[in-house]
Amino acid sequence: MRIGVAKEIKPREYRVALTPAGALELVQRGHEVVVEQGAGIGSGFVDEAYAAVGARVVDVDEVWSTAELLLKVKEPIEAEYARLRDGLTLFTYLHIAADGPLTHALLDSGVTGVAYETVETPDRRLPLLAPMSEVAGRLAPQMGAWALEKAHGGRGILLGGVPGVPPAKVVVLGGGVVGLNAAIIALGMQADVWVLDKSVDRMRELEIALDGRVTLAMSNRLQIEEVLRDADMVIGAVLIPGAVAPKLVTHEMLPLMRPGSVLVDVAIDQGGCFETSHATTHDDPIFEVDGIVHYCVANMPGAVPITSTKALTNVTLPYVEAIADKGLSRAIADDPALAKGVNTIAGKLTYRAVAEAHGLAHTRLEDAQSALV
Structure with a gap:
């Protein structure tokens, strides 16, 4: 051939x-x-x-x-x-x-x-998406930390804090391959990490994989609204294979967040999981909506x-x-x-x-x- x-x-x-x-x-x-x-x-x-x-x-x-x-x-x-x-x-x-x-x-x-x-394999794995999900997941906290810098419109907060100053709170929506890898890197950067998922079984797996170092919570509208109030960074890591991503953070939720907080939409290839997202490029990666910084690069792994x-x-x-x-x-x-x-x-x-x-x-x-x- x-x-x-x-x-x-x-x-x-x-x-x-x-x-x-x-x-x-x-x-x-x-x-x-x-x-x-x-x-x-x-x-x-x-x-x-x-x-x-x-x-x-x-x-x-x-x-x-x-x-x-x-x-x-x-x-x-x-x-x-x-x-x-x-x-x-x-x-x-x-x-x-x-x-x-x-x-x-x-x-x-x-x-x-x-x-x-x-x-997709019979056990519902996505073998050809997995490595890029791993890369994108590991990039997400890194790029979100960059966007959190004051010079880029962010709150001006260091992800890991310093002794005497609390770390940033990073919320990961979705505990799949992207979410797990995002949590690993955010933990390595010494952030306070939360992961929300709809599967209790998956949360049990994450509890073991992450050695109990993250806060795990059931993903629903009220819980998302609650964590948005003090989140410094929210990483959208949800995926429905082949389908449009669900909009987990709506436009009307943005006022719940503090100005300069950051949304990183890893699901943007599938339409994004934030209602206010639109695809961006590495040349022009961020934009603001209602004071909230959005990072929505559609080919994140292309950076590495x-x-x-x-x-x-x-x-x-x-x-x-x-x-x-x-x-x-x-x-x-x-x-x-x-x-x-x-x-x-x-x-x-x-x-x-x-x-x-x-x-x-x-x-x-x-x-x-x-x-x-």
Whole structure:
């Protein structure tokens, strides 16, 4: 199979979907790998590193027009919509539940869209989302601490305090992979950490994992309103696989918070879990609403591309190998987890939560699969 690796053109996105080590594995299995010029430079991989393992370095037109399986990190942006085509399988983070224009572009083009974030194992793990959730979770307190500085509009409070001065209070909404990693780093920065979740079983796991060093509370509207009153930073870490994130902090709740407090919305790729959120970039990461600083960068792991790219390839490569070796139809028949990653086939939406988010028709994967080759 001819596997293409596209260069990311989203602003300040430095990750690449495949390392030279991953390219070598595919070449050794008899596949052709074509890499867009400069695709790996932001992650520390020069074109010569790909050529040395047998990949061909080509221009953007050849990558997009000739690949059977195209690997990316981020969803296509508007400038790339015209390159989507029937017969192409696109394997990347899509996050289309919160992106109507991209959803329609995928459907209109007939491309087969397989989303990293909806690949889901029978025990409900999200193996291709997990490493980026770990990175984003660990970045969230770090970036929130930066935003809390007075020069950036924050309250002017040090996360860990100093002897005689209390630490900042950090509230994490959601105790999944993002929430756990955010709590680990916030604890390491010596903050007073609270984690809210809706699952008592998950809170028991967090109690053990975090050695009882955080305050755990049931997530509901009244509890959220209560913790907002003295929170210095709130990290939104909720996720419903493939669906729009629930709005846990509404606009009307913001006056409960002290001016200069910070909201870090890690769920922004899925529409955000704060009602006042909108996606920002690394170039312009924060904005204020009613005196509350919002950090809503939509590709947070892109800030640490060397770590992120290696972590991503570690988990995606086995799925890429399966698709390349067997073809997508056989690969998803053999692996129910990969099958859940399929969002679009031949102009049909095969992921129910996405269809419901946009009020569009849903087609069962079994009914659309005949269009695959």
